[in-house]
Amino acid sequence: MAIVLRSHHFLILLYVSYILLALAQDEKGFIYNGFHDQANLGLDGIAEIHPNGLLQLTNLSQEQVGRAFYQFPIKFNTTNSSSLSFSTNFVFAMVPNLPNLGGHGIAFTITPSTNFTHALENGYLGLFNDSNNGLLTNHILAIELDTVRDSEFRDLAMNHVGIDVNGMKPVASAPAMYSSNKGGENISLDLMSGNPMHLWIDYDDAEMLLNVTLAPTTIPKPDRPLLSTPIDLSEILLESIYVGFSSATGTVTSYQYILGWSFNKSGPAQSLDVSSLPPLPGRKGNEKPGLVIISSLIAVPLVLITFVIGAAAYIWRRTKYEEVPEDYWEEEYGPHRFSYNNLHKATKGFKDTEVIGKGGFGKVYMGILPSSNLQIAVKRVSHDSRQGMKEFVAEIVSMGRLRHRNLVQLLGYCRRRGELLLVYDYMPNGSLDKFLYSNEKPNLNWVQRFRIIRGVASDLLYLHEEWEQVVLHRDVKASNVLLDSELNGRLGDFGLARLHDHGSNSQTTRVVGTVGYLAPELYKTGRATTCTDVFAFGAFMLEVACGRRPIEDLGLPERVILIDWVAECWRKGDILDASDPRLEGNYVVEEMELVLRLGLFCSHSIPAARPSMKQVMQFLDGDADMGELLHDSASFRSFKSNESSDFTSFLFSQGFAPSMSTTYLISRGGSL
Numbered sequence: 001m002a003i004v005l006r007s008h009h010f011l012i013l014l015y016v017s018y019i020l021l022a023l024a025q026d027e028k029g030f031i032y033n034g035f036h037d038q039a040n041l042g043l044d045g046i047a048e049i050h051p052n053g054l055l056q057l058t059n060l061s062q063e064q065v066g067r068a069f070y071q072f073p074i075k076f077n078t079t080n081s082s083s084l085s086f087s088t089n090f091v092f093a094m095v096p097n098l099p100n101l102g103g104h105g106i107a108f109t110i111t112p113s114t115n116f117t118h119a120l121e122n123g124y125l126g127l128f129n130d131s132n133n134g135l136l137t138n139h140i141l142a143i144e145l146d147t148v149r150d151s152e153f154r155d156l157a158m159n160h161v162g163i164d165v166n167g168m169k170p171v172a173s174a175p176a177m178y179s180s181n182k183g184g185e186n187i188s189l190d191l192m193s194g195n196p197m198h199l200w201i202d203y204d205d206a207e208m209l210l211n212v213t214l215a216p217t218t219i220p221k222p223d224r225p226l227l228s229t230p231i232d233l234s235e236i237l238l239e240s241i242y243v244g245f246s247s248a249t250g251t252v253t254s255y256q257y258i259l260g261w262s263f264n265k266s267g268p269a270q271s272l273d274v275s276s277l278p279p280l281p282g283r284k285g286n287e288k289p290g291l292v293i294i295s296s297l298i299a300v301p302l303v304l305i306t307f308v309i310g311a312a313a314y315i316w317r318r319t320k321y322e323e324v325p326e327d328y329w330e331e332e333y334g335p336h337r338f339s340y341n342n343l344h345k346a347t348k349g350f351k352d353t354e355v356i357g358k359g360g361f362g363k364v365y366m367g368i369l370p371s372s373n374l375q376i377a378v379k380r381v382s383h384d385s386r387q388g389m390k391e392f393v394a395e396i397v398s399m400g401r402l403r404h405r406n407l408v409q410l411l412g413y414c415r416r417r418g419e420l421l422l423v424y425d426y427m428p429n430g431s432l433d434k435f436l437y438s439n440e441k442p443n444l445n446w447v448q449r450f451r452i453i454r455g456v457a458s459d460l461l462y463l464h465e466e467w468e469q470v471v472l473h474r475d476v477k478a479s480n481v482l483l484d485s486e487l488n489g490r491l492g493d494f495g496l497a498r499l500h501d502h503g504s505n506s507q508t509t510r511v512v513g514t515v516g517y518l519a520p521e522l523y524k525t526g527r528a529t530t531c532t533d534v535f536a537f538g539a540f541m542l543e544v545a546c547g548r549r550p551i552e553d554l555g556l557p558e559r560v561i562l563i564d565w566v567a568e569c570w571r572k573g574d575i576l577d578a579s580d581p582r583l584e585g586n587y588v589v590e591e592m593e594l595v596l597r598l599g600l601f602c603s604h605s606i607p608a609a610r611p612s613m614k615q616v617m618q619f620l621d622g623d624a625d626m627g628e629l630l631h632d633s634a635s636f637r638s639f640k641s642n643e644s645s646d647f648t649s650f651l652f653s654q655g656f657a658p659s660m661s662t663t664y665l666i667s668r669g670g671s672l
């Protein structure tokens, strides 16, 4: 009894001292060079503090959030707009699991509440959900360090710093870099490099300017901020706010750390003492087998026997796991190379039970990487020509740098006798065509279908116009769109078509793609362009809206070619007749009509008359009106004009089958 009473008293005492502490604590500022026991942080999700004072927000667990907020509220007098200045700086590090691939970044956050029960981890940095994203009632300001390009939220580019107000659509954003005080030139930084970096955030209420400055920890604060954005915080902040960090991982992950943090409400925050920050855990390097030096020859027979056994084992292992020896040009791609041994283990020796797909380029296996437990998909592509391999690998590696929410991420590759293994992010829901055409998967509703169409469009826009070079997909179709765990559409297999260019000699131009999605001019010129991708995307849109393949023998000759049939319905004034009957009329009429009309527009027989992906995106978002763009119905009769004879003869030369889902290689001057 006495003990109970005592612990009771103790609790009261603790509570009282807590309140006193809270009152005594002048919540004007704090500085942590490492977060040792006295750090007043409230942790949430998978965040934890290492014994050495390192704050780890996320580890390699997928789709998780980690948050850490200073546990006492900070008071601002929002009716006095000249008392809202604050200043903070912190040192962070993002150490990716695989080189250059990481989670969703870190957001420094100012929020009225630290209860994020309703937030989604994926894509919203653990701060928002689909329904509250962007609402003025959130009262949240976040400075995001983002490494995933997320077109849904219209970020500028991956590897950027952005200012978010109440939602994930940045009001200002810039690629990660700093301006050198000496030469004034801009120096890029890779947020995912794994190195610690310093970020300063300063708000001045007189100027109403929010400055964000980034730099490596090796130099002092640069004079010129990365972002200097006019913002009136009195419209955003509430009187009592919390400050801290939120971080999230996706299917690819990284360790995300905060090493030190300083905050001040009444003047410039003290700069951190970089030398006294906790060290990051030793990073995994490429372990190289150490040299074995035999110093004595006493045990010669033993050594001999060991040698013979060792050599036999070595030869056996070599033949089993042999990769193509590294060429000199491959050295720079080291981080993107997977060892055959690991891929062999991951896929249980490329067992048939692990096959999750077969495509025009080879079988796809599911696997789990032994070191990180990361789920992967491994595509085995056969190649016989060494010629062109260098260019192809260069291209593959450069595509590994593509980062987009609606892209199946390429993680790396491995070359082995006569085959190339490409390693991708694993997509648990398989390909879209299974949902559209086979009854084993549930029917997709219109909201899901429209989101998939929009996602694939934003990805194509990225490939065509927003990356450093134009990337053509060349094989857009439902079976190349994979669905992630949330049924978001992700485009896969991009660029693979190029393999055939590199493998072939220049005398024959080969058309790569899938019948039904091939623009008419391809049969003539054989040259893929952004316009031919747009054509294929048009066929894809119709496919998703109508729930049928672009070419399918349904017994009625006039319905074989989907585009023709949709154009026919449209001409008759009832385009909705073409919509997928399995939707049973449950769709947003305006959206369905938009998709069907846009599908036709993209299928225009004159390449220049098709919209660009940028326009497609604007139409889908309702930011532009298609209006009277469609007036010449004849132009959608894609295969009926001069091209049609080419096309028909091609179909018959291939023995036209009702299901034309395989990839065709057509040699120009061959059957066409």
Ligand SMILES: *[C@@H]1O[C@H](CO)[C@@H](O)[C@H](O)[C@H]1NC(C)=O
Pocket: 045, 046, 048, 059, 060, 061
């Ligand atoms: C990440 O941290 C959480 C919480 O500490 C733990 O449950 C989980 O096992 C960790 N995951 C990995 C991959 O280390």
Ligand SMILES: *[C@@H]1O[C@H](CO)[C@@H](O)[C@H](O)[C@H]1NC(C)=O
Pocket: 077, 078, 079, 080, 081
């Ligand atoms: C906030 O500022 C207003 C005017 O600027 C002042 O009247 C009010 O007393 C202040 N409130 C607090 C809690 O200091």
Ligand SMILES: *[C@@H]1O[C@H](CO)[C@@H](O)[C@H](O)[C@H]1NC(C)=O
Pocket: 080, 081, 082, 083
């Ligand atoms: C507003 O806040 C500033 C800074 O805290 C203070 O100097 C000023 O007197 C305040 N103004 C009013 C009207 O209270």
Ligand SMILES: *[C@@H]1O[C@H](CO)[C@@H](O)[C@H](O)[C@H]1NC(C)=O
Pocket: 115, 116, 117
């Ligand atoms: C967070 O908010 C939800 C409801 O909005 C509530 O059920 C939950 O108890 C809250 N959690 C904490 C820790 O306050």
Ligand SMILES: *[C@@H]1O[C@H](CO)[C@@H](O)[C@H](O)[C@H]1NC(C)=O
Pocket: 118, 119, 129, 130, 131, 132
């Ligand atoms: C989103 O979060 C808000 C609270 O911030 C909550 O009221 C709402 O129910 C959440 N919506 C979803 C779909 O989770």
Ligand SMILES: *[C@@H]1O[C@H](CO)[C@@H](O)[C@H](O)[C@H]1NC(C)=O
Pocket: 174, 184, 185, 186
């Ligand atoms: C650095 O980038 C900024 C834009 O962020 C630009 O205004 C400035 O001209 C650039 N400076 C140099 C030297 O390129």
Ligand SMILES: *[C@@H]1O[C@H](CO)[C@@H](O)[C@H](O)[C@H]1NC(C)=O
Pocket: 202, 203, 204, 209, 210, 211, 223, 224, 225, 228
């Ligand atoms: C923000 O940056 C601008 C431009 O460099 C500078 O004039 C201003 O003083 C800075 N404000 C703060 C609070 O650092």
Ligand SMILES: *[C@@H]1O[C@H](CO)[C@@H](O)[C@H](O)[C@H]1NC(C)=O
Pocket: 029, 030, 031, 262, 263, 264, 265, 266, 267, 268, 269, 270
């Ligand atoms: C906050 O700023 C004031 C005024 O410049 C300074 O005296 C104080 O030391 C600073 N506190 C911290 C924790 O940076």
